[in-house]
Amino acid sequence: MRDILNSITKWWEADETFGLATVVRTFSSAPREPGASMAVSAEGEVVGSVSGGCVEGAVYELAGEVSASGQPVLRRYGISDDDAFAVGLTCGGIIDIFVEPASRERFAHLGDIADAVAQEIPVAVATIIEGPGEIGARRLIWEDQRASGTLGAGDRLDQAVDDDARGMLAQGLTGVRRYGPDGERRREELAVFVQSFAPAPRMLVFGAIDFAAAVARVGKFLGYRVTVCDARPVFATASRFPDADEVVTDWPHRYLSGITTDDRTVICVLTHDPKFDVPLLEVALRRPAAYIGAMGSRRTHDDRLARLREAGMTDAELARLRSPVGLDLGARTPEETAVAIAAELIQLRWGGSGHPLTTTSGRIHHGRQSADGHASDTPGNGLASDVLDPAELPGERTA
Numbered sequence: 001m002r003d004i005l006n007s008i009t010k011w012w013e014a015d016e017t018f019g020l021a022t023v024v025r026t027f028s029s030a031p032r033e034p035g036a037s038m039a040v041s042a043e044g045e046v047v048g049s050v051s052g053g054c055v056e057g058a059v060y061e062l063a064g065e066v067s068a069s070g071q072p073v074l075r076r077y078g079i080s081d082d083d084a085f086a087v088g089l090t091c092g093g094i095i096d097i098f099v100e101p102a103s104r105e106r107f108a109h110l111g112d113i114a115d116a117v118a119q120e121i122p123v124a125v126a127t128i129i130e131g132p133g134e135i136g137a138r139r140l141i142w143e144d145q146r147a148s149g150t151l152g153a154g155d156r157l158d159q160a161v162d163d164d165a166r167g168m169l170a171q172g173l174t175g176v177r178r179y180g181p182d183g184e185r186r187r188e189e190l191a192v193f194v195q196s197f198a199p200a201p202r203m204l205v206f207g208a209i210d211f212a213a214a215v216a217r218v219g220k221f222l223g224y225r226v227t228v229c230d231a232r233p234v235f236a237t238a239s240r241f242p243d244a245d246e247v248v249t250d251w252p253h254r255y256l257s258g259i260t261t262d263d264r265t266v267i268c269v270l271t272h273d274p275k276f277d278v279p280l281l282e283v284a285l286r287r288p289a290a291y292i293g294a295m296g297s298r299r300t301h302d303d304r305l306a307r308l309r310e311a312g313m314t315d316a317e318l319a320r321l322r323s324p325v326g327l328d329l330g331a332r333t334p335e336e337t338a339v340a341i342a343a344e345l346i347q348l349r350w351g352g353s354g355h356p357l358t359t360t361s362g363r364i365h366h367g368r369q370s371a372d373g374h375a376s377d378t379p380g381n382g383l384a385s386d387v388l389d390p391a392e393l394p395g396e397r398t399a
Contacts, residue, residue: 019063
C-alpha cells in the first residue's frame, strides 16, 4: 500500500469512500507480493496494481461493488482456464485479495499510517480478513509498545497479535497469521493480515565516482535510501549525485563506524583504493549487512584479500565479500555495471540462479532468501506457505 498511500490519503482527507484491494497471500508463481494494493475512487479513478494486469479488471469491478455495499470480501484468484475471457492468473500462481470499503469512518487509522511512513517511523497494521471476528477490524502496532485500535475480540487477541506483529515489523515482514478467537496460537479459525511499514532499507555507496552515480540511481529505483560517502569534498557533492538521499564527506570507515546497519543494508565499495577499501571493509565485514560488494579487477581483489588477511580478518569474515562486484553480464559502462550490481542484489534476495530463464525450468518466482541462504515458500513475507493444490479453482469468502 505504500506506493499508493499519497493518492488514497487525499481521497481519505476529502472524506470520500473508495474501494481498497490488497494482496494478502500468494502461492506459487504469483506476480505481486503480499501488501501490493490497488484502490478505486468513487469516480472510478484507479491507482496501484495487485496482479500486474491478470485480474485487474475483475478486482476493479469488485472494488466498486464493495465500496457501494460496505461489505469487505476476501477473494481467491487462481489459474485461468481455456476460456479467453476467464479471470485468473496466467502465470500459474494463486493470490488472495482482501477488498474493503475505505473512508474516514471505515479506515480511521489511515492518517496515522501516512504520518508514520512520512516520518519513517516503523508501524505494523493488523487487519482481520477471515474468521469469526469482525472482518476489517484493524489495529496499529509500533515498536515502542504503543498500539492503537482493537481487533474486537478481547485483550488476549490484541496482545497475541501485538507480539507477533512487532517481531514481523523488526524483520520488515508482511503476511497472514492465524489464531483462535481469543488469540490462541494453536488454533487457526481467525486470519489476521499483518502489513509492515518499515523505513526503506539503506544502500551505502562509498567512492564518489561516475560508477557511484549510476549505482545510486539504480539503488533509488529499487527502493533503497541511498547514501554516497567519500573523503574528498571536491567529489562528494549533491550536484554530482542528484539521485542520492544524502551525500557525506568523511573517511568511509569512520562514517560507517558511526552509523547503524541491519540485515537489509547494502554496502557497495567502489573506490578500489587500498587506503580507503581496507579499513572500510574491516568495519563492514564485521557488522550486519545483506550485501557487501567491492569493485575492482581480479588482481585488485586478490591484493585486497591479502591486505585484509594481514589486518587480521578471518576466512569466515572474508566469505561475506562479493568481489568483483555484480553478476557476470559483461558490463563495461557505469550504467551497465550498476545493472550488474542490481542483478546480483535481486538474485541474492530471491534465490534465483542468475541463468537465462530460457535455459531453466520450473517456477520463475522464488521465495525470499532467509538468513541461512534458504528460500522461503512464500514470496515477500518469509512465512511458511499454506499447502495448496496448484489446480485449485478461485474461491470467494465474504464477511
